[in-house]
Amino acid sequence: MAYIELKNITKTFYGVKALDNVSMSIERGEVHAVCGENGAGKSTIMKILGGMYFADGGDVYIDGNKCSIHSVSDALKYGVSVVYQELNLMPDLTVAENIYLHSLPRKAKIVVDKAAMNKNAQALLGEMDVRFKATDFIGMLSVSEQQMVEIAKALSHNADIIVMDEPTASLNDKEVETLYKLIEKLKKQNKTIIYISHRLKEIFDLSDRLTILRDGTYVGTYVTKDITQSKMVEYMVGREVSEFYSTADHEPGEVVLEVKNLYKEGIYKDVSFKLHKGELLGVAGLMGCFREDIVKTIYGLVQADSGDIILNGERINPKNPLDAIAHGIGFVTEDRKQAGIFGLMSVRENITINILDKIKKIFWIKASEEQTILADYTKKMNMKYRGYHQKINSLSGGNQQKFLLARALASGCDVLIMLEPTRGIDVGAKAEIYALLEDLAKQGMAIIIISSDLPEIIANCHRTLAVFQGKITGDISREEMEEALILQCATGNKTHFGGEEE
Amino acid sequence: MSQRAKKFWRIWDNVGILCILLVIMAVYGILEPQIVNPTQLVTALKRSAVSGIAAAGMMYAVCAGGFDLSVGSILSLTSCVIAVQLTSGRGTVFSIMMALAVAALCGVINGILITKLKIQAFVATLATQLAFAGVTLVYCNKAIQLTSKYNAGLKFFSTGKFLGIIPLPIVLLVVTYIISYLVYTYTAFGAKVRAVGSNEQAARTTGIKVDRTFILVFVVTAVSAALAGILNTAQVSTGNPTLGDGFELDAITAVVLGGTALAGGKGNVFGTMVGAILVTFVKMGLNIMGVGEAYQKMAVAVVLVFALTISGIRIIMQRGGK
Numbered sequence: 001m002a003y004i005e006l007k008n009i010t011k012t013f014y015g016v017k018a019l020d021n022v023s024m025s026i027e028r029g030e031v032h033a034v035c036g037e038n039g040a041g042k043s044t045i046m047k048i049l050g051g052m053y054f055a056d057g058g059d060v061y062i063d064g065n066k067c068s069i070h071s072v073s074d075a076l077k078y079g080v081s082v083v084y085q086e087l088n089l090m091p092d093l094t095v096a097e098n099i100y101l102h103s104l105p106r107k108a109k110i111v112v113d114k115a116a117m118n119k120n121a122q123a124l125l126g127e128m129d130v131r132f133k134a135t136d137f138i139g140m141l142s143v144s145e146q147q148m149v150e151i152a153k154a155l156s157h158n159a160d161i162i163v164m165d166e167p168t169a170s171l172n173d174k175e176v177e178t179l180y181k182l183i184e185k186l187k188k189q190n191k192t193i194i195y196i197s198h199r200l201k202e203i204f205d206l207s208d209r210l211t212i213l214r215d216g217t218y219v220g221t222y223v224t225k226d227i228t229q230s231k232m233v234e235y236m237v238g239r240e241v242s243e244f245y246s247t248a249d250h251e252p253g254e255v256v257l258e259v260k261n262l263y264k265e266g267i268y269k270d271v272s273f274k275l276h277k278g279e280l281l282g283v284a285g286l287m288g289c290f291r292e293d294i295v296k297t298i299y300g301l302v303q304a305d306s307g308d309i310i311l312n313g314e315r316i317n318p319k320n321p322l323d324a325i326a327h328g329i330g331f332v333t334e335d336r337k338q339a340g341i342f343g344l345m346s347v348r349e350n351i352t353i354n355i356l357d358k359i360k361k362i363f364w365i366k367a368s369e370e371q372t373i374l375a376d377y378t379k380k381m382n383m384k385y386r387g388y389h390q391k392i393n394s395l396s397g398g399n400q401q402k403f404l405l406a407r408a409l410a411s412g413c414d415v416l417i418m419l420e421p422t423r424g425i426d427v428g429a430k431a432e433i434y435a436l437l438e439d440l441a442k443q444g445m446a447i448i449i450i451s452s453d454l455p456e457i458i459a460n461c462h463r464t465l466a467v468f469q470g471k472i473t474g475d476i477s478r479e480e481m482e483e484a485l486i487l488q489c490a491t492g493n494k495t496h497f498g499g500e501e502e
Numbered sequence: 503m504s505q506r507a508k509k510f511w512r513i514w515d516n517v518g519i520l521c522i523l524l525v526i527m528a529v530y531g532i533l534e535p536q537i538v539n540p541t542q543l544v545t546a547l548k549r550s551a552v553s554g555i556a557a558a559g560m561m562y563a564v565c566a567g568g569f570d571l572s573v574g575s576i577l578s579l580t581s582c583v584i585a586v587q588l589t590s591g592r593g594t595v596f597s598i599m600m601a602l603a604v605a606a607l608c609g610v611i612n613g614i615l616i617t618k619l620k621i622q623a624f625v626a627t628l629a630t631q632l633a634f635a636g637v638t639l640v641y642c643n644k645a646i647q648l649t650s651k652y653n654a655g656l657k658f659f660s661t662g663k664f665l666g667i668i669p670l671p672i673v674l675l676v677v678t679y680i681i682s683y684l685v686y687t688y689t690a691f692g693a694k695v696r697a698v699g700s701n702e703q704a705a706r707t708t709g710i711k712v713d714r715t716f717i718l719v720f721v722v723t724a725v726s727a728a729l730a731g732i733l734n735t736a737q738v739s740t741g742n743p744t745l746g747d748g749f750e751l752d753a754i755t756a757v758v759l760g761g762t763a764l765a766g767g768k769g770n771v772f773g774t775m776v777g778a779i780l781v782t783f784v785k786m787g788l789n790i791m792g793v794g795e796a797y798q799k800m801a802v803a804v805v806l807v808f809a810l811t812i813s814g815i816r817i818i819m820q821r822g823g824k
Contacts, residue, residue, distance in 0.1 A: 339704050353693065353694075360689070
């Protein structure tokens with residue numbers, strides 16, 4: 001039996017299988033990479049090992065013993081420490097306090113022994129070659145420095161098994177190098193490291209073996225030096241490319257929107273692209289690549305440090321969403337519940353909320369006009385509700401999404417930005433949304449779609465931009481569009497512009 | 503929850519507080535029949551006009567997801583402004599306009615502190631509560647008795663009768679709530695208040711002018727406090743720098759009793775009015791029965807806890823049903 005055995009692990013979230021009967025094994029002292037696309041289940045399985053989630057079924061064995069891991073402290077007891085993707089630090093405490101919060105060293109069992117705590121923390125940091133001190137406050141550190149603190153925190157447990165979930169997502173090159181050295185050192189101490197990353201280069205640099213997951217299922221475990229990058233991507237994608245076809249068969253027209261040299265410090269740089277009339281443009285990228293920030297800049301939700309947004313030949317650079325809407329830019333958020341619907345308001349009010357000033361007569365909202373708008377979109381989009389007074393939060397996700405789309409369209413846009421158009425909605429509603437987007441494009445709407453679901457982009461878009469670390473690394477036309485190429489660009493392994501590869 | 507339970511809560515939303523008021527009236531009727539005679543009821547309505555009118559504005563602040571602790575101080579300030587203006591020989595209309603303008607300015611200050619300086623509404627209005635109270639005392643350090651020479655016009659608000667029968671304070675109360683209802687339900691401003699209270703992030707994403715809406719809300723709250731202040735000054739014929747002390751709590755009690763959610767987004771206009779009347783009525787009834795002020799306060803507390811317990815039961819039922 002291998003050192004760590006995960007057997008038949010199953011985990012379901014709200015009826016969706018995140019992990020389906022996954023088994024994998026990891027040897028002592030190796031660096032084992034776990035790879036897969038967004039939603040493959042990498043983080044979920046590691047959260048189960050780390051005690052953040054509790055599996056619906058399956059067993060974990062470490063060193064031959066069956067483990068019952070129900071909490072993070074259980075996992076630590078078995079020697080498993082996890083560096084999570086999300087930062088879990090207290091900004092108003094010092095670095096040392098954050099590192100040792102789990103077991104503050106004490107004098108006489110009561111008073112915190114600050115001197116010992118700071119000394120231990122500084123010793124840990126010393127190994128990591130960082131520029132901040134143990135007594136600095138977390139709030140004063142940059143995101144990448146905070147990430148290093150997270151790593152130090154995981155090391156402070158002196159665990160034998162260290163899981164790193166996207167540890168480099170926010171690190172710069174020098175820090176990545178420091179992390180490489182650290183991992184080498186840990187390996188020499190015979191510690192086992194499980195490494196999750198979207199960056200294929202790191203996986204090939206660091207890992208001894210790798211396990212590939214796809215859509216919550218186990219694909220296979222391979223010795224890293226025996227597998228090629230392209231083979232690995234193929235396993236990660238796994239589907240026949242011919243399953244998908246673009247339905248956007250009309251030709252886009254002239255340029256409507258041009259983005260020129262957008263730059264925002266630490267977020268994105270050199271972002272330039274053009275959007276045409278009637279075009280469906282997909283934007284692909286992995287988590288943390290800042291693609292949302294790029295399109296939110298066009299809608300005025302994020303402000304760029306420099307660069308221009310040009311709409312129909314006029315420089316607009318919207319200062320806020322209101323400004324963008326006035327220029328005819330529509331936006332549908334990826335976060336329907338938090339940033340989209342007004343749950344306590346009626347379906348009718350949810351459509352007209354940002355055109356109230358247009359449809360009011362002195363003070364009064366013209367109910368007849370609201371009714372007409374609602375009826376109009378109900379017919380076009382086949383929305384289902386009991387009556388115009390029904391509160392929107394009692395509708396299904398798909399119906400809510402249609403209302404958000406209707407709201408954007410009702411404000412009279414000719415450029416539409418839609419983030420994750422089908423996140424959390426059922427198959428039937430998905431097909432309807434796709435058909436709606438295609439219809440809109442045919443009528444001349446220029447549409448930008450951000451989606452974490454690559455097949456969705458491939459099936460619907462004329463063109464795809466791939467984003468990696470805030471830079472556009474690929475501009476892929478419909479003829480060339482396939483998952484493997486998009487993923488190569490989105491992982492920073494390739495750049496591809498109009499048929500030229502580098 | 504079953505369909506029947508849902509229907510019950512929908513009806514309860516609209517008439518629940520009214521039911522509680524009727525139950526209390528019935529209890530009073532049994533204990534001390536003279537409390538529930540028409541004369542007493544009219545008196546109760548007249549007395550609830552001041553807190554009722556201020557609560558109408560407070561409901562907008564709460565519905566927008568905010569809070570206004572400064573309305574008591576604004577009430578005192580307007581009382582002093584109007585008294586000082588009248589005693590220095592200005593006309594009634596001019597004095598009222600001055601008072602309203604000062605209140606509107608107070609509201610703008612509250613709004614700017616909250617939206618531009620990003621201070622939480624609770625803290626910002628706690629600060630302005632103190633600041634406005636201080637300004638009031640600097641402006642007018644002791645109560646100004648309004649003799650009939652100055653009070654002739656203003657007195658009309660408290661003693662006048664509409665069509666010769668209905669006391670004007672009651673008319674003002676009802677008219678305020680009718681306007682409030684129309685604004686809340688049928689205007690763009692009302693919809694934006696509900697939108698901001700329901701989901702501020704969505705409101706920003708959608709392009710609603712959230713800051714402007716907030717500032718306007720606090721102007722509405724302040725102006726309604728001023729109207730209450732003018733009426734109260736007329737009733738007591740005195741400009742008093744401490745007239746509104748502790749008054750914000752009366753207004754908030756009425757809003758909460760009326761069924762407005764403190765989390766924002768869900769207001770109840772007429773519920774607020776009934777809430778204000780209920781509090782006044784409970785206190786007045788006990789007063790007539792010779793129960794002291796200390797016990798009156800406890801009684802209001804009991805009613806408040808009781809009303810909110812019913813909302814709590816609803817939440818428990820909703821969770822259980824899912």
